[in-house]
Amino acid sequence: MSHVPNDIPRGQNGGRAILWMTPRSISTAFTKCMSGIPGCEVWMEPFGFTHFALNELEKLGIKDKPVNYAGHEELFKTAAEALEKYMPGVTFFPDRLPFATIKKDLEDSTSKYVFVKDESISMPTDERRQFIPEGYQHAFLIRHPLLVYKSLRKGSFAQYKEAGTLKFNETDESSFDFRPYAKEDGLDAVFQQHHDLWTYIRDHVNPSPLVIDSSALLTNPAPVLQQFCEAVGFPYSESLLQWTGSPEVAKSWKWPGENIYKDEVFLGVAMYSTHFTPPAAVPAWEEVTDDVHELAEKAMPYYDDMLKHRLVE
Numbered sequence: 228m229s230h231v232p233n234d235i236p237r238g239q240n241g242g243r244a245i246l247w248m249t250p251r252s253i254s255t256a257f258t259k260c261m262s263g264i265p266g267c268e269v270w271m272e273p274f275g276f277t278h279f280a281l282n283e284l285e286k287l288g289i290k291d292k293p294v295n296y297a298g299h300e301e302l303f304k305t306a307a308e309a310l311e312k313y314m315p316g317v318t319f320f321p322d323r324l325p326f327a328t329i330k331k332d333l334e335d336s337t338s339k340y341v342f343v344k345d346e347s348i349s350m351p352t353d354e355r356r357q358f359i360p361e362g363y364q365h366a367f368l369i370r371h372p373l374l375v376y377k378s379l380r381k382g383s384f385a386q387y388k389e390a391g392t393l394k395f396n397e398t399d400e401s402s403f404d405f406r407p408y409a410k411e412d413g414l415d416a417v418f419q420q421h422h423d424l425w426t427y428i429r430d431h432v433n434p435s436p437l438v439i440d441s442s443a444l445l446t447n448p449a450p451v452l453q454q455f456c457e458a459v460g461f462p463y464s465e466s467l468l469q470w471t472g473s474p475e476v477a478k479s480w481k482w483p484g485e486n487i488y489k490d491e492v493f494l495g496v497a498m499y500s501t502h503f504t505p506p507a508a509v510p511a512w513e514e515v516t517d518d519v520h521e522l523a524e525k526a527m528p529y530y531d532d533m534l535k536h537r538l539v540e
Contacts, residue, residue, distance in 0.1 A: 242340050242460025243363045247347040247424060249417045251378040252370040253441040254344050255497035260452065261342040262476045263467045268338035270481040273329045274358070275346030276310065277483070280324050282412060283309030294326040294358065313390045319484035326358040333360040340461055347424040348417050356427060364459040365428045366437035369533050371509045372418060372523035379414065380405040380519055405518040418526035422533060440537040445506040454538050474498035
């Protein structure tokens with residue numbers, strides 16, 4: 228085993244961990260896996276949803292990005308409603324969106340184990356990073372940029388189409404150019420933000436944060452999971468390699484809204500999964516669309532650097 232730190236930050240009653248990820252990196256399946264740990268409290272992208280909610284305020288011309296709920300109730304209500312247009316049937320809770328609230332709730336948890344899955348894009352600056360909760364071990368999940376952007380493009384088109392927010396009269400997925408949408412939502416920079424947060428955690432929190440390559444996880448999950456659990460203070464058993472093929476477990480997760488787990492576009496496959504399956508083959512560069520090619524090419528240096536530090540058997 229390698230890259231397993233000895234300085235394990237733990238909560239008062241057990242291990243605590245945040246898995247930082249980029250979109251479409253097998254992170255929801257990983258979360259279902261962690262749900263199999265007895266006594267584990269699971270949080271689903273608390274900072275990530277807030278990040279995108281505040282971005283929606285900016286699109287509405289609202290520059291104020293509050294971090295506390297008191298005194299900003301109407302702004303957070305507007306932010307919640309703005310998010311809901313992308314996810315029909317979902318109701319977001321405004322009082323669960325502030326960064327300060329999330330930090331406090333994570334630090335105050337009394338659960339034996341706490342697992343948080345979140346988006347590194349939500350922590351781009353020191354102003355945001357002050358809300359990273361104390362007492363947590365950090366891990367970073369990576370996946371090849373071609374696979375991430377190919378999947379993200381497909382899912383985003385479906386989501387924008389369902390929400391009626393396509394902007395350039397795209398009639399079908401073949402005519403869809405993901406680049407302007409990715410730039411508007413900051414998704415063109417997810418790998419850079421992932422790398423930046425990883426560097427920050429190394430410099431200021433823990434010199435050896437875990438880096439997990441999704442392909443290695445999918446190919447041989449047992450040793451990867453065992454190393455992860457050992458590093459963050461979670462109990463490991465082979466029972467974690469199988470889980471129920473139903474979204475039912477997600478009802479117990481900590482979400483910033485109601486019915487988010489029902490999102491079929493981005494969560495559907497993972498919610499009905501039962502185990503880790505072999506990884507998809509990385510497509511050839513000439514096989515992908517121009518937008519995926521450009522976005523992935525920009526991401527490669529950040530991915531390659533983190534790949535050098537991945538967990539290995």
